[in-house]
Amino acid sequence: MILIKGGGGAGLNWEGIARDIAELCRTNRITLVHGASYLRNRIAERLGQEVRTVISPSGFSSVYTDPEAIEVFLMAYAGVANKRIVAILQRQGVNAVGLSGVDGRLWQAKAKRDLLVREAGKTKLVRDNLTGRVEAVNTGLIHLLLDHGYLPVISAPAISHEGDIVNTDNDTATAVMAAGLGARTIVYLFEAPGFLEKAGQEESLVSHIPRHEIESFLPCAQGRMKKKLLGAMQALASGVEQIFFSDGRVEHPVRDALAGRGTIIR
């Protein structure tokens, strides 16, 4: 099983990703997860809604999520992005089925309504945040689809144990899912050639990270890359053998990733 996670940037080449998957899925079980952050921000902007990013005391960024934000989240992730990617795959002959974490309780999350955030140098408590951390995955539903020739295309949001729709971190959910599915390989595609030692400087690409050295790269990881690295550590600890961080903008994003053109962690 190969788990592919396509980022939510505007620059990802989804046609190329779909072509690579069409070839790869003849001989491999594949599950695709995708983001939609660019689209979410664009829709929020058009609706005049502010996307409020908060930083935890330990330095992780996330989006503060009220019911209005959940609505935009559903529009972008489960609505526009998910169905467009499914249609692109269908045009390549891949029988894709799009699901959110809510469907069939695919991604079950522990709700985390109260959140400690750092703002203007102070730590404060933010309440009624509709986010959660994925704790369990309905792997049965994924295997059911794969066994019958369908390719699952999955995105946030998740569902809390109480049945509320909650925002969740896609990268962390991907790592939890990989463990549950017994995936051996995860491919993360985004708008950079791989893991960069110096953010924004493509020539600082790190081509290999031995699994036991991930922690030493955490200090130079910025923003969402920090979550990806932590997700990678978690995934490797639970049985995943290799993780690729690679460029989603090129002609053959998945093929190049697996050929080691980006960063390999193992």
Place this chain on the structure above:
Amino acid sequence: MILIKGGGGAGLNWEGIARDIAELCRTNRITLVHGASYLRNRIAERLGQEVRTVISPSGFSSVYTDPEAIEVFLMAYAGVANKRIVAILQRQGVNAVGLSGVDGRLWQAKAKRDLLVREAGKTKLVRDNLTGRVEAVNTGLIHLLLDHGYLPVISAPAISHEGDIVNTDNDTATAVMAAGLGARTIVYLFEAPGFLEKAGQEESLVSHIPRHEIESFLPCAQGRMKKKLLGAMQALASGVEQIFFSDGRVEHPVRDALAGRGTIIR
């Protein structure tokens, strides 16, 4: 198999529909289809987009659909409405899985890019309309989910034979689906007590329509009700035994419908 179609009006009692389904699905195979027209119009308005309704020469209304309109369609139907209904069902203990017609090519439509419309007393041709008529249904995917304890929650859009996302009429699609699934019963829920002989006048409720008399009710059917009646004729012709038109706003919408409180067609 009972096919339930919940309309897209703001007044539908989805909590009540979900409670009824939770009870009913213990002894029946159920598939749910839903609309989201109210939500679609609201989002379009917030985005400053005009919803352009066109009337065919034979008097049927539909929404002219360009790529911008498809985006709003995906936001409302496949995004917000679909996942909210799935979450409501999940809270009632029903293991719902939301799908659009695009997923697994569930609703395959014949695209109809050129459209004849009546405008200001004249017939004219409208091009590049992203709509289609559902011709085939992937019943295998629906049965697969039902056989494994999942309840499919389905909405437009559909996918054209060329793989484009196209707007489609939910009521017609429901009728085609009923035939494919061999459903014996269809329940249409909306914001009226049933089929009204005089539009808007609730006391003109028709409680029984013998199947061979449907056609005589077409002249007094307005707007979308015309499509529902035609859908009903089509469904009965292909083996459906009984169709209920009933109030989706009451405490027990499905239970009341099946008890004959609205209109029964058989």
